[in-house]
Amino acid sequence: CDMVGFCESRTCRRKILLNYFGEAYDETNCGGCDSCLEPKETIDGTDIAQKIISCVSQVKERFGVNYIADVLYGSKNQKIIHNQHDTLTAYGTGRKYSKKQWQVFIREIIQLGYLKSEGDRYPIVKLSQKSHDILSGKERVLLTKPTEEVQITRKYFEDDFDRGLFEILRSLRKELADAEGVPPYIIFHDLSLKAMATHFPRSLSDFQRINGVGERKLEKYGGLFLKEIVDYCKKQRIEPRTVEDKTTFSFKEEASDRSKTYSVKEIQRIQPRAYEPWTKEEDEKLIVEYKSGKTIEELMELFERQRGGIKSRLKKLGLLS
Secondary structure (H helix, E strand, C coil): CCHHHHHHCCCCHHHHHHHHCCCCCCCCCCCCCHHHHCCCCEEECHHHHHHHHHHHHHCCCCCCHHHHHHHHHCCCCHHHHHCCHHHCCCCCCCCCCCHHHHHHHHHHHHHCCCEEEECCCCCEEEECCCHHHHHCCCCCCEEECCCCCCECCCCCCCCCCCHHHHHHHHHHHHHHHHHHCCCHHHHCCHHHHHHHHHHCCCCHHHHHCCCCCCHHHHHHHHHHHHHHHHHHHHHHCCCCCCCCCHHHCCCECCHHHCCCCCCHHHHHHHCCCCCCCCCHHHHHHHHHHHHCCCCHHHHHHHHCCCHHHHHHHHHHCCCCC
């Protein structure tokens, strides 16, 4: 019995356990397990299932759940690049959801019988007899509604940004910071550079959607950074990606991590001034910068503090209700 799949399943727990031990359980609701007492909300997952099944077919049924999720998400995993699976039509078609959410979807589709898992130590995802019905549209699939993802300010999708482009953008940022005599984060935070190295914006309108890019920074630095991005993409033959609303990819971690707590030291690696007392000079500067139209994200970068710290200070200063 796959314990992860068992925990994620919306199927009656009693039914799963009895089936595992070779016994049938025909009741639709046992009235005793969490799945039956509090049924999970569902969505029409036909399109999701088709993407997954198509991907399994395109990789010739030779890989496991994590690899399939990586391909759909568009990961730059070296194994994917080596296998040239970044050229598949399925590659990067699942940017709407996180890699972990794709893993959840794949396991659920396996449980529903539309795919099968073979092997104990290194399970491989394979097509089943029911796979064709999904691809042909003959059958529709209900999947568990994904848990809403939450914005936090700790890390980026660490495995998925293009490190080559990231280093080029870091070098440009350092040159600009040295020329202006300011710390590099004043130009752009690392998180903004990683967003650029993930979504490869090709126009000023797309560039402005990167979290941390306001009107002033767009006007001052947009052209310089866009030139590096466009040149790099041409050289590496990277296709443009749609840059969606900034909250879908910037200061965000995957939903399964939302219950984690972090030490002050961990948080201060990204926001060095987090939890430090505010000075009178900082208060005065905060008032000026906020009234000049800076976003919360820009203020986070400027003051090296967390979102909550910025918002609570603005409230204390009477600038937010």
